[in-house]
Amino acid sequence: MRIAIYGRVFNDPAVLPYIQLVFNNLHQNNVEIYIHHQLHNYLKGNLDTSNCKVLHNNDEIRGFIDLFITLGGDGTLLDMVSVIGDSGIPIIGINFGRLGFLASVNKSDIANAINAVVNKKFTLESRELLSIDSDSEIFGKDNFALNDITIHKRDDSAMITTHVFLNEEFLNSYWGDGIIISTSTGSTAYSLSCGGPIIFPQSNSVVLTPIAPHNLNVRPIVLPDTCTLSFEVELRSSNYLITCDSRTAIIDKTIRFKVKKANFRLNLIRLDNESYLSTLRKKLLWGLDARNY
16 A cells, blocks of 8 residues: 655644654555655654655656655645546645644644544545636646635735626625635635535535625625636735635736636545534634533
């Protein structure tokens, strides 16, 4: 079994023993370990990686790597999406961060999680993604997002007006700081903090959530994932920000683009002792009331 490990550069050396624990458990299960070159460069001189192989960006992973493990928080797992792309390789995250909604494995459960993964005691959740379509190729080939695509004003600019079209028909004009186009997976992320609803992953929906809208009667709207959204942005300055998960670009206000469901999905590993509802309750303290305990 070939398992690849991905992680960012860690500022806290306290995570090194947990990374070593990951390697030890994988070795004990006779796993062939591949370390993404970014993580490998960080670990050199900190941990012994002599029994591991290095995975470079130009290496072919489709049909070769069996699954990916990310070490970090939800942001690290989102970074990994652009590495996996449309290969269909399953992914599981070990949480070294704070919330850990997507990277749901706690540091204390590393041994049990790896044992479950190696013995295939898990299910795969197929998560939809969004893609950006524009003539300017804003993000190149990495034009897809697992959580959300966001239009946002620059820090030094006044509010912007975003004209939104649903399947070429005018939907609404939003005055404010911007707008979030979220998948059901991303409904518990930025969209939630701006007042958007929690959407169950199998709902086949996207959420349009305004950011600090100037109109008090403007509310988030849930749309079918079969729709195509088009955007025109008006603003005083010459450009604004657009994000695709953790990637950000500055684009000219003349650029027009569309957002729709990507033509592939991400396979997220869910261990047999986990469920989406239990994650909601545990990670978001959803519905927590002291009177129930």
